[in-house]
Amino acid sequence: MDLLTTATTADEEARAADVAVLPVGSFEQHGTHLPLATDTIIACAISRSIGDAYPLLLLPPITISCSHEHVGWAGTTSISATTLAAIISDVAASLDDAGISKLVLVNGHGGNYVLSNVVQQANVREPRMALFPGRHQWEHARQFAGLTSSTHDDMHAGEIETSLLLHLDPDLVGPDYRSADHTTERPDLLVQGVRGYSDSGVIGRPSLATSEKGAALLDSLTTSFADTLAALGAKVGDGRSS
DSSP states (O other), X not given: OOOSOXXXXXXXXXXXXXXXXXXXXXXXXXXXXXXXXXXXXXXXXXXXXXXXXXXXXXXXXBOOOOOGGXXXXXXXXXXXHHHHHHHHHHHHHHHHHTTOOEEEEEEOOTTOTHHHHHXXXXXXXXXXXXXXXXXXXXXXXXXXXXXXXXXXXXXXXXXXXXXXXXXXXXXXXXXXXXXXXXXXXXXXXXXXXXXXXXXXXXXXXXXXXXXXXXXXXXXXXXXXHHHHHHHHTOOOOOSSOO
């Protein structure tokens, strides 16, 4: 997996993008079958796919974010919501100085709730920032890919994330994903964290995952990104080439 862009300043001058894309991942447990960097890998893969399809400035990822609900598992590392919001603000300001006024946050970690507020605040005067994929885009991708589990049941290290990793780099997926299913209600997740509802760290059904589903998920998200560009009032291509 190539997590970093290798574009040169000459490449970006020629591209002349008016929208930048910032992948936001995490470094947190994903059961025993997926790597700690799963969310970063997924955010980067989505960003690279849409960057291949639309004229965008692809930025390097934020690799540690708000993973406090996964505290207690080896390797999990977090930053505060305040710090994450400040990083986004600083990046947006730097881009604005360079003449790029629009920024899309490609979020790979559902626990980064603060990003919704950051985006809303940025758009008070005019459309300048978007959060992608949104819930409706994930839902459409699930239907397009024929996923079996629901968004509610498939919260963490389940069918959707395992399918994406099987497609992107199957060597990163441990064989125990076939027997790692665990679903549960979690009414007090913000209080108890994932540890309060799962001994394995999994909340979902990874056994349902396939590489084919992962490929279809990525295709759907790449196509639907055109709607995000349109909402920002930015250039919109056909979703196939820049």
